[in-house]
Every structure is written in C-alpha cells, then in structure tokens.
Amino acid sequence: MFYERGYVDARVQDIAAEVGLLKGSLYHYIDGKEDVLFRLLDETHDEVNQILDEMAALPDTEPPLDRLHEYVRRQIAYNMENLVRVSVYYRDLRCLSEPLLAQILERRREHEGFVRGLIVAAQERGEVDPDREALPLSKFIFATIIWTYRWYSPARDSDREVDRRCADFAIHGLVGSGSPAAVVGGYTLPNRLVD
Secondary structure, eight states: OHHHHOTTTOOHHHHHHHHTOOHHHHTTTOSSHHHHHHHHHHHHHHHHHHHHHHHHTSOTTSOHHHHHHHHHHHHHHHHHHTHHHHHHHHHHGGGSOHHHHHHHHHHHHHHHHHHHHHHHHHHHTTSSOTTSOHHHHHHHHHHHHHTHHHHOOTTTOOOTTHHHHHHHHHHHHHHOTTSOOOEETTEEOOSSSOO
C-alpha cells in the first residue's frame, strides 16, 4: 500500500483489507499506520545491518577499498532485490514522527561512520587523496547506493553485473581519474569510467 499509494495516501483500512483483516482486528497488532511504517523501516535496517556487520568483521588486513567495494556492491544488490521496500524507505522515511525518525537515523549513522572510516583508511594508505574530506566523499558513495531504487528496473536493466558496475563507479570516484588503475576485489578498475 505504501509503495503503490505513498504513506500519506494509504489508509489503515486499505492495509487491513490487503492482509485480510477487519480494521479493528488490525489494531490488535499495530498502534496505527505509523507503527507499520516504522516496523518496515526498522526491519530494513535489520537486513542491511547484516551486510554492515559482515563487512566490519573482515580483518583490517583486507584493503579498505576492497571492503568498501564489496559493501557498496552488496548494498546495491540488496536494493535491487528489495525495490518496493527500499522505495518506501527512501520516499516515506520523513513521514515518521521525530522520536521514531531519530531511531532510524541513528541506525543509518552506523553505516555512515563505517564508510567514512574506510575512506580515511584508504587515505592513510595513499589510495585516496588525503586532502579531500571524508564526509562529502562518503555522501558520494551513499548517493550511488541510494539512487538505485529510482532508476533500476529488473525488466529494463538486464545486466547481471549492475551491482558490481555501480561499486566500480563509486570506488573510481574516490580514487579519481588521474590515479593509476586501482586493484579492487581482485581485479583492476579501469582508468576511465567506461570500460
């Protein structure tokens, strides 16, 4: 319902009908429409946090750009496999009341800190220009991840390597076009974005 109509236009009665309950019976399980949205967004974080946890558990001996490439690739793959959920997340997140929104944004900050940390580690290794600020660079990475839900279509985008290509694009943006070709994830990124 949220995906098809948007959070604002979806009614509790519509949700109840979709799951085969009377509206009054649905209130036995939820406090209101916002409760459904919050649960959906919170469960989404449960799932993407598995990716974060697995990438954070890799040993520090793994090159930071390899870890970042795999993190981006897996986040994009998740978005592509969960387009409806991810679309609702990014489109309707700001419909939450302040206390619930703060909980979701706190969970998001974990990801932001992880990505910034990998960028700083790559800067310390000389793989990313140390004069560029890590915060805006991390936002460029998240722009690549997030906007997938706006343009990706399984019917139209048949390339099975979209996730890898997007991750290549993000890492290439960090290392810059003037840098020598970077070796990430066991293969060499081209010196130019179009290979």
